[in-house]
Amino acid sequence: MSILPNAHDSRSLGPADSSAETIGNRSGRSNGNALSLVHAPDGAAMASEFIPDGVAVRRNGHSRAQESGNRPLQVIKFGGTSVGDAHCIARVMEIVRSTSRDSDLVVVVSAMSGVTNKLVSAALQSEAGNYPAAASILEELRSQHELAAQTLIHSAAELERLRQKTNSVLQEGSDLCRQTSLSRELTLRARDAISSLGERLSAPLLAAALTEHGVPSEAIEATEVLVTDDCFGGAEPLMDLTRERCEARVRPLLQNGIVPVITGFIGATLDGELTTLGRGGSDYSATILGAAFCADEVTIWTDVDGVLTSDPRMVPGACTIPEISYREAAELAHFGAKVLHPKTLRPLMQTHTPLWIRNTFAPEKTGTKVTPEGSLNDGGVKALTAFSDAALIRVGGPAMASVANVLARTFTAIAAAQADVLLILHSSSQNDVRFVVPSALAKATVEALRREFEQELAVEIEDHITLDSTIGIITVVGQNMGEVSAIIGRTFNALQRENVDIIAIAQGSSDCNVSFVVGRNDVKAGLLSTHREFQLGLMEPEEFPTK
Numbered sequence: 001m002s003i004l005p006n007a008h009d010s011r012s013l014g015p016a017d018s019s020a021e022t023i024g025n026r027s028g029r030s031n032g033n034a035l036s037l038v039h040a041p042d043g044a045a046m047a048s049e050f051i052p053d054g055v056a057v058r059r060n061g062h063s064r065a066q067e068s069g070n071r072p073l074q075v076i077k078f079g080g081t082s083v084g085d086a087h088c089i090a091r092v093m094e095i096v097r098s099t100s101r102d103s104d105l106v107v108v109v110s111a112m113s114g115v116t117n118k119l120v121s122a123a124l125q126s127e128a129g130n131y132p133a134a135a136s137i138l139e140e141l142r143s144q145h146e147l148a149a150q151t152l153i154h155s156a157a158e159l160e161r162l163r164q165k166t167n168s169v170l171q172e173g174s175d176l177c178r179q180t181s182l183s184r185e186l187t188l189r190a191r192d193a194i195s196s197l198g199e200r201l202s203a204p205l206l207a208a209a210l211t212e213h214g215v216p217s218e219a220i221e222a223t224e225v226l227v228t229d230d231c232f233g234g235a236e237p238l239m240d241l242t243r244e245r246c247e248a249r250v251r252p253l254l255q256n257g258i259v260p261v262i263t264g265f266i267g268a269t270l271d272g273e274l275t276t277l278g279r280g281g282s283d284y285s286a287t288i289l290g291a292a293f294c295a296d297e298v299t300i301w302t303d304v305d306g307v308l309t310s311d312p313r314m315v316p317g318a319c320t321i322p323e324i325s326y327r328e329a330a331e332l333a334h335f336g337a338k339v340l341h342p343k344t345l346r347p348l349m350q351t352h353t354p355l356w357i358r359n360t361f362a363p364e365k366t367g368t369k370v371t372p373e374g375s376l377n378d379g380g381v382k383a384l385t386a387f388s389d390a391a392l393i394r395v396g397g398p399a400m401a402s403v404a405n406v407l408a409r410t411f412t413a414i415a416a417a418q419a420d421v422l423l424i425l426h427s428s429s430q431n432d433v434r435f436v437v438p439s440a441l442a443k444a445t446v447e448a449l450r451r452e453f454e455q456e457l458a459v460e461i462e463d464h465i466t467l468d469s470t471i472g473i474i475t476v477v478g479q480n481m482g483e484v485s486a487i488i489g490r491t492f493n494a495l496q497r498e499n500v501d502i503i504a505i506a507q508g509s510s511d512c513n514v515s516f517v518v519g520r521n522d523v524k525a526g527l528l529s530t531h532r533e534f535q536l537g538l539m540e541p542e543e544f545p546t547k
């Protein structure tokens with residue numbers, strides 16, 4: 001296996017340099033504005049469960065490794081496109097090999113790209129009673145993994161061992177799909193178990209390929225180490241237990257020079273039932289494990305150069321941001337920047353572990369460093385993000401004006417639907433509440449609201465709970481952005497230039513974002529125009545606009 005041209009020298013992935021002295025109090029602050037507010041993305045992020053008792057936050061720029069005299073420990077995660085085929089996996093192997101020269105490594109891996117979508121579709125086909133369609137998806141996945149294995153692994157014994165593992169994982173999948181298809185019921189547990197198969201196939205593949213190429217590795221199913229609650233489809237880690245399991249199961253491998261390759265996206269309850277952390281959740285797996293091991297750094301290797309000023313698929317001129325704060329990155333993720341799962345920053349908030357976002361396909365580039373405070377000198381608008389797949393729900397109208405506790409009852413219904421609210425607008429004088437949720441959760445949220453207000457609505461002809469599925473959100477993100485009114489004014493002008501109507505504006509309780517609700521079809525034009533307005537595509541790191 002050859003070293004990739006210009007492969008980034010692992011020494012430049014050096015120890016953490018956070019100079020944070022204290023753990024900031026980030027509890028959500030009210031902006032005093034009763035009419036509009038944005039849900040603070042990671043207010044819960046500061047929960048102390050991510051920091052073990054007796055573990056000091058890094059001080060004076062000393063990393064865990066420097067403090068203990070050990071080799072640094074890095075958690076590195078590879079996303080779906082990074083392991084999309086044998087060629088991509090060869091690049092991943094180079095990065096692992098080069099980084100492992102100077103650091104102990106814990107590797108976290110996603111399913112090969114597209115695989116989880118196919119598995120979800122197999123689960124849905126099974127629910128519809130179409131087992132043959134599900135089985136044919138599983139066969140497709142077998143071929144895909146077999147092809148990659150044959151390209152990467154030449155030892156017959158190793159290939160056979162891997163084939164047996166693949167067979168047993170796919171057999172489990174097939175049994176689950178058959179049961180689902182017979183009962184025509186897709187339980188949350190079964191959905192998680194089926195959609196987890198991709199990681200359970202990719203981790204053994206990568207570990208076997210690494211081992212064959214001289215990097216001793218072992219695949220580990222995260223069900224062995226990442227303990228979660230039983231919120232299937234969006235489980236949360238139980239950090240103390242996770243830490244204990246990581247020490248018992250993974251630490252000995254590190255001590256013996258073996259690279260553990262752990263499945264992202266999944267965990268298990270205390271009873272051993274498989275859970276998933278939610279779609280895109282491998283990023284979260286990486287930072288949970290980073291916190292559990294008190295890693296010196298966590299790196300998310302993906303298919304873009306880092307965190308960019310906007311999604312490059314929407315804004316071709318978007319630039320890489322060299323350094324960004326936890327808060328800004330969390331806001332971007334919360335408001336739709338797919339490069340990070342929305343919960344990614346949570347586990348690091350108290351350990352102050354630096355997070356890097358880097359490009360598997362351009363490892364010579366430095367990427368983006370996400371640090372507790374961001375770059376000392378910068379302020380102003382840092383990036384834009386958009387959420388095209390959103391829905392605006394309104395609870396209001398004349399009949400609601402006299403109903404007591406509308407706000408509290410609305411929140412109760414939202415909680416029942418487990419909907420993640422992106423932003424809320426409220427007019428207390430008229431009992432009018434509008435809020436935006438991801439489209440996928442809109443129907444369940446409306447149903448929960450109708451149940452909650454059933455009595456009041458029974459006598460009404462007019463519908464007081466309405467759903468608008470034609471909207472999107474553009475969010476301007478940055479810390480110390482300066483005058484919010486100036487930011488709003490400039491964004492307003494930029495949107496107006498493209499004839500984009502603004503349906504609502506909401507300023508975040510964190511003072512770190514301002515969101516504009518617009519028509520879904522206007523999102524792209526609005527993003528491009530606003531990106532130009534703040535000159536985000538042209539800027540050098542020191543030139544972030546301050547207004």
Ligand code: ADP
Nearest residue numbers: 079080081302303307308310311313337338339
């Ligand atoms: P992975 O498979 O590595 O997890 P994802 O597809 O989940 O990768 O995330 C990477 C994608 O995120 C990029 O290809 C890009 O289109 C998208 N993206 C959205 N917003 C941003 C942003 N601000 N910066 C970088 N990438 C972004």
Ligand code: ASP
Nearest residue numbers: 110116265279280281282
């Ligand atoms: N494979 C999972 C998904 O596609 C998790 C991840 O990629 O982060 O959602």
Ligand code: MG
Nearest residue numbers: 079280338339
């Ligand atoms: Mg991802």
